[in-house]
Amino acid sequence: MKKKISITDSELEIMKVLWELEEATSSEIFEALDKNRSTLKTLLLRLVQKGMVGYEEITSRIYRYIPLVSRNDYISYSRKSLIEKAFDGSAQKMLLNFVKEEKITKEELENLIKNL
């Protein structure tokens, strides 16, 4: 029973910091981001409520936040959503479009094949 991933654009900035640092106090996050402290706290609270982030009190009134959803979980979820929404659920369609539109070169693809 894996949890549904629900991370908004604003919240994502916080998650990125957490993924980067593995875990962080709200001050560390505050320093890493250009965000009002209240705003940050609200977003953190929402992330906790949604189960995307956990926390523990390290000393009184100082909390350490831990991502409960990995960057990979997020990426997978986003990728799958896009495939569903824009490519009728077909990964092949997406790949084709992707390679065409993002100007992936033959060399890059061949390189990729080597590493498969």
Add this chain to the structure above:
Amino acid sequence: MKKKISITDSELEIMKVLWELEEATSSEIFEALDKNRSTLKTLLLRLVQKGMVGYEEITSRIYRYIPLVSRNDYISYSRKSLIEKAFDGSAQKMLLNFVKEEKITKEELENLIKNL
């Protein structure tokens, strides 16, 4: 000056019908979707306001709606957004992740190369 694409999940259902039919009256859209007529009208109105959809009155009180944003525009936009949000703007990163996670086979990739 291309317009910003802004289509929500609910609105996307309507766009899909319009892309499919090329253009459609609201009744045609209504029949194609399992949606309350008022809800549908609201969504259509919002799409028009945002410039995603245009319309013309064909007879009194009957309107024909035309997509002003193509499926390709939407797909491009979505793909780019995902690359930005989840892959630090790197198409290569996304491709790698994609091929790995979506179990794209060597054959499929080779096929793709042929058609480049």
Add this chain to the structure above:
DNA sequence: ATAGTAGGGTTACACGTGTAGACATATATC
């Protein structure tokens, strides 16, 4: 000890999104 500061908690507010009821009117049917 007193005053300043950092961090946390509470509340708010505008805007977007999903959904739909209520009402009006044009067209169709008897």
Add this chain to the structure above:
DNA sequence: GATATATGTCTACACGTGTAACCCTACTAT
């Protein structure tokens, strides 16, 4: 022409999102 039906317009409302002010309290420096 009266009534039913289809379609459009207006209004609403709960929830999510981005942003932040205000207040409180624990720690810090003088």
